[in-house]
Amino acid sequence: MGFYIKRYLAAFQEHRHWTFMALVPVILYLIVAALRVDSFAITQDFSYSGDVRLAAATRPVDTLTLEAVLADPDQLFLDTLALSQLQQRFELQQDARAIPTSQGLRRLVHDSMNLSSPSDSRLRLAYEGPHAHLGAIMVHFYSEQLLQRVEDGAARHQTPESRVTYRFALDGTPTTIGMASPWNAERLPRAILVFALSLLAVLLLIGILELSDPSFKSERQIARYLDLPVLGSIPDATQLARHLKET
Structure with a gap:
């Protein structure tokens, strides 16, 4: 279980910018509500x-x-x-x-x-x-x-x-x-609910994409798949290049 949690957190860290997509339904809801006669x-x-x-x-x-x-x-x-x-x-x-x-x-x-x-x-x-x-x-x-x-x-x-x-x-x-009133305090609970559901949908999407990714996520997975011991691994070149650039 701990492996899958770490795997999901790593995927979330990689795709954390997707969370801004949860604001799109909220913005659309507020625009439609502001234009609707209420x-x-x-x-x-x-x-x-x-x-x-x-x-x-x-x-x-x-x-x-x-x-x-x-x-x-x-x-x-x-x-x-x-x-x-x-x-x-x-x-x-x-x-x-x-x-x-x-x-x-x-x-x-x-x-x-x-x-x-x-x-x-x-x-x-x-x-x-x-x-x-x-x-x-x-x-x-x-x-x-x-x-x-x-x-x-x-x-x-x-x-x-x-x-x-x-x-x-x-x-x-x-x-x-x-x-049509531009803002009404009664819309706030609905806007919060829309945002919560949208954010939940984004988090589920990240989890589904991560679970459907067939690539290896750890040396342990490689060892189990090949039935051979792993002597070493090459670090992520992207992180290595970023580190060298900063130093």
Whole structure:
């Protein structure tokens, strides 16, 4: 066994530059992953004017200003009742594997949904993440929630003495844009796995080539093959020439 280990180590020393070949699959994987669409931005715009109020979810008679909701969008996205209804909508989908759990849903909504105001008269509801289908469902659901809460807020805010005038409506249809990110931390474990498998393949290739080489590797092999004692051997001329050149 020790002879074969020394034989393999000698072959590895001779072909150690082949180990750089293990980087080729990793580089190809990272290039393909960087060019592949792995994230989606789904947006729905709204146009508005006047005093827009949203019904407060936890207080049956109070309202929220649009500025307050923009400052803290979780008042819209993480409402308990809304999350429960969103979970039920997800459960109606055919692909059960894509349905997040109730605990994961809150994290998913918090991390991927956003509410912003590009201008004084426009509002934008947006999803950004890797799941286009789930993102489209969430954008549609929260668009409905936003319209309903604005309508309820106007009814709460209106008094018999004064009529609240406002306008809040959808502005176009949802748009979906696919994006390819140059780097994503989730690719690191896969890149390490690809490198490990590639390196293992190179090491196995070196071993297979060494075992398939019929040349003699030691004086002991020669003695066994010829059934004669070996009196001496000529050293490797390449190493001898290198040594003479250095000296």
